Amino acid sequence: NIMEADAIATPTGFYLTISADGEEYRTIVKRIKNRTINLQKINDANNISRQLSSGAISLDDALTNLKSIADGPPCQYRHPFIYGGISSAFFAALFGGGLFEFFAALFAGLAAAVISKYFEGLHSYKFFSSLISGALIAFIAVAAKTISGIGNYNQIIVGSIMPLLPGLAMTNAIRDTIRGDLISGIARAAEALLIASSLAAGVGSVIYVAYSFGFWGI
Known part of the structure; x- marks a missing residue:
C-alpha cells in the first residue's frame, strides 16, 4: 500500500515520489524528449484514473490498461495534408482573400503540412x-503574386501560417499559470513563443530578401 504520493509533470520531465510508510521515500524522474498532442490517450488515461479511484478496477488492471494505451498505435488522421491545405485556404478567405488567395493558400498549406510531417519523422x-x-x-505566396501579377501575398501568408501557430500550447500555458503550475506554464509559453518566432523569422527572411533585391517586384 502507498501512504503518500506526489507527482510533478512538466513538458520536459515527469517526477514521482512515493512512500509506503511515510518515512522512506522513493523518487523516479523521467525525461520527456518527444511530445505530441493526443486527446484520445488523455481521455483514456482519465477514464482509467476514475475507475481506479472508484474501486472499479485493481491497481494491476490499471497498470495493464495504461501500458496498452502507451504501446498503442499513434492517432492517425486520414489525409492530414489535405486538412492543412483546406484550413489554410479558408483562413485566407476569412482574412479577406479572393479565389486567387484561396487556391494559393491551399497549395502553400499543403506544402507546409508536408514539410512539417517530414521533419516530425526525423524527430527534428x-x-x-x-x-x-x-x-x-x-x-510560395510572393512567387504566386509575382508570376500572376494579381492577388495579395499578405493574405496568402497569414492564412497559410494560421494552422501552424501554437494556439493550443499558449492556451495550456495560460491555464497552467493561472492554476499555479508556474514551471509548466512558463515552459509551455516559452515553447509557443519559440514556434511563433521561428515562423515569423522564416516568413520575414523571405520577404526581406524580396524587398532588398526586388526579384519579385513586391
Missing part, C-alpha cells in the same frame, strides 16, 4: 520545421 527540433515552413509559405 520544432524550431527548424517552423522556420522552414514559414519560409516556404512566404516563398
Whole structure:
C-alpha cells in the first residue's frame, strides 16, 4: 500500500515520489524528449484514473490498461495534408482573400503540412520545421503574386501560417499559470513563443530578401 504520493509533470520531465510508510521515500524522474498532442490517450488515461479511484478496477488492471494505451498505435488522421491545405485556404478567405488567395493558400498549406510531417519523422527540433515552413509559405505566396501579377501575398501568408501557430500550447500555458503550475506554464509559453518566432523569422527572411533585391517586384 502507498501512504503518500506526489507527482510533478512538466513538458520536459515527469517526477514521482512515493512512500509506503511515510518515512522512506522513493523518487523516479523521467525525461520527456518527444511530445505530441493526443486527446484520445488523455481521455483514456482519465477514464482509467476514475475507475481506479472508484474501486472499479485493481491497481494491476490499471497498470495493464495504461501500458496498452502507451504501446498503442499513434492517432492517425486520414489525409492530414489535405486538412492543412483546406484550413489554410479558408483562413485566407476569412482574412479577406479572393479565389486567387484561396487556391494559393491551399497549395502553400499543403506544402507546409508536408514539410512539417517530414521533419516530425526525423524527430527534428520544432524550431527548424517552423522556420522552414514559414519560409516556404512566404516563398510560395510572393512567387504566386509575382508570376500572376494579381492577388495579395499578405493574405496568402497569414492564412497559410494560421494552422501552424501554437494556439493550443499558449492556451495550456495560460491555464497552467493561472492554476499555479508556474514551471509548466512558463515552459509551455516559452515553447509557443519559440514556434511563433521561428515562423515569423522564416516568413520575414523571405520577404526581406524580396524587398532588398526586388526579384519579385513586391
